Amino acid sequence: MLEKAACDGVVTAFDRADGLKPCPIGADGACCKMCAMGPCRLPKKKGGDEAGRRGVCGATPETVAARNFVRMIAAGTAAHSDHGRGVAEVFLSAAKGEAPGYGIKDEKKLLQVAMDFGVQIGDRPVNDIALDVAEIALSQFSTDDSLRFISRAPLKRQELWRKTGVVPRGIDREIVECMHRTHMGVDQDYQNLLMQGARTALADGWGGSMVATELQDIMFGTPYPILGRVNLGVLDPEQVNIVVHGHEPLLSEMLVWASRDPELLEKARANGAKGINMAGICCTANEILMRHGIPLAGNILQQELAIITGVVDAMIVDVQCIMQSLPTVAQCFHTKVITTSPKAKMRGAIHVEFNEHDAVASAKAIVSQAIEAFTQRKGEAMVPAEQVDLVAGFSHETINYLLGGLFRASYRPLNDNIINGRIRGIAGVVGCNNPRVPHDEVHVAMVKELIKNDVIVLQTGCSAMACAKAGLLVPDAASQFAGSGLAEVCETVGIPPVIHMGSCVDNSRILMAATAVVKEGGLGDDISDLPAAGAAPEWMSEKAISIGQYFVASGVYTVFGVTWPTLGSDELTKFLFEGMEDRFKGKWAFEPDPIEGAKLMIAHIDLKRKALGIDKARERVLFDMAMRRELA
Ligand code: SF4
Ligand code: SF4
Secondary structure, eight states, X not given: OHHHHHHTTOOOHHHHHHHSOOOXXXXXXXXXXXSTTOOEEOXXXXXXXXXXXXXXXXXXXXXXXXXXXXXXXXXXXXXXXXXXXXXXXXXXXXXXXXXXXXXXSOHHHHHHHHHHTTOOOTTOOHHHHHHHHHHHHHHTTXXXXXXXXXXXXXXXXXXXHHHHTOOOOOHHHHHHHHHHHTSTTSOOXXXXXXXXXXXXXXXXXXXXXXXXXXXXXXXXXXXXXXXXXXXXXXXXXXXEEEEEEESXXXXXXXXXXXXXXXXXXXXXXXXXXXXXXXXXXXXXXXXXXXXXXOOEEEOGGGHHHHHHTSOEEEEEEOSSSOOTTHHXXXXXXXXXXXXXXXXXXXXXXXXXXXXXXXXHHHHHHHHHHHHHHHTTOOSOOOXXXXXXXXXXXXOHHHHHHHHHOSTTOOXXXXXXXXXXXXXXXXXXXXXXXXXXXXXXXXXXXXXXXHHHTTEEEEEOHHHHHHHHHTTXXXXXXXXXXXXXXXXXXXXXXXXXXXXXXXXXXGHHHHHXXXXXXXXHSSSOSSGGGSSXXXXXXXXXXXXXXXXXXXHXXXXXXXXXOSOOTTTTOHHHHHIIIIIHHHHXXXXXEEOSSHHHHHHHHHHHHHHHHHHHTOTTTTOOOOOOHHHHHHHO
């Protein structure tokens, strides 16, 4: 595709990354532009002379780097939480009967969330319960009390958060406090700043992101394992191709419905197409894959490439991870780039504002635009043949069901197999792609190394798509790539060794899965006791930093690759890589080499196994049929 891009005269993110070297001072977090006395650049000095490294106001490198880091957390939390707020607002409208097209698909989950929120259930009508749930969900953005979902965490973790003073209050308030404290001349103590960073990140993982995940499940259905396909080969030259891109499923759910509308299908056929083919990019794609099996055209770095195929008739974008280059790339083709959110417009794109009170009409209007574009195709089309099967849709609830069955839904088999050593540990490998490293390679190498060593991998976001393209998200991958212990378990249960749990906000599902393992018993009484680790080996987004910080503050050892944004201050970096562990029993690490990163995670997992006294249970036994049945 890059060769076709060059022939077509299109510049992609890969070209721009080659031509634009990162500023080394900014990359290390050593540049401050919080006021007009600066910007102040504080590069490390040869010979280690720290005395002269001060901003005009006297700010030290650790204060500057910590302020930058905390602002990244605030922005990441804002993005996830605004997504959650949007979902909660539509949920409220739906409960009031003011959003035709939306309703309650998963009543069981509604009742679960209602119980967590302390909403009275009894024999009240479902819509009344939903109304109370919606109001409490919206109040989470402004409450002065602690966030409700905090009570889902293991008790010991909640105690630790109370002791360290990081239990989050209203999500908006924590973000605002980050911005206040990082303003010129306010919080100058990097450790104090990072504690606010932790509190804000927890408001993301156990707040805004969890609100988004839970309410989406109630409205659109909790995902269950579903077969999908991934890579640019899912585009079909003979059909109207609509690619949805961004993060929020509010509109894309309706677009799925509209793409199957008989009237619009007839219109497509009347215009010479064989049908309407929907596909997705980034996390909007993950959302509709998990609930409808809609194929994935690719992850973030494939957004431009999808248009370059010449067969995308409309790319519908909502918010986050959308490259401003799209309208320019689309100029070389017939593709309509359509923005839909008032929060995210682009020069050169068509804006069709999505109205949740008339969602069906919004979706139909957009599909009609795509059909019109199909008639205007120009230039040479080239759709690569590559596409790969994957299984997605492993919510925390379906893992529970798959392992335990309908009548004894439980994480017991997972815990037992961790204790007996067939599964060495659990890793959450998530996050973005970054054109500073070869596309997807870092994710795939790390995940292969982990499963080879019997570590089961939970995934979300672009990372899940990278590994899906490498064929790791199908049950057959167990016998091909996993160690013998993990392969035995996967083959018995019929699951892949790499589990697709959804989009970036669905990292909250990983928190819930980790909590379920703790609550099942036998592996300690806190997330930090588990033989588990996290990673975002190709991260680039501020959301990734927020996710990493809430993993760390929840007790997880978390490894990032590519680059690390505080290297400008040794003292701050040491605190993140070592000091955080004293407070949260979780810590950060940085390792750009994916195999070395996996080794760090495995070493941490082994350390936890030792602390639990289960390190000796890993001798290999050949299994006969009866023993295999016992595993299930
Ligand atoms: S806040 Fe201080 S370090 Fe930052 S730009 Fe202003 S003077 Fe420079
Ligand atoms: S994983 Fe990163 S790049 Fe991919 S959609 Fe999420 S935030 Fe964007």
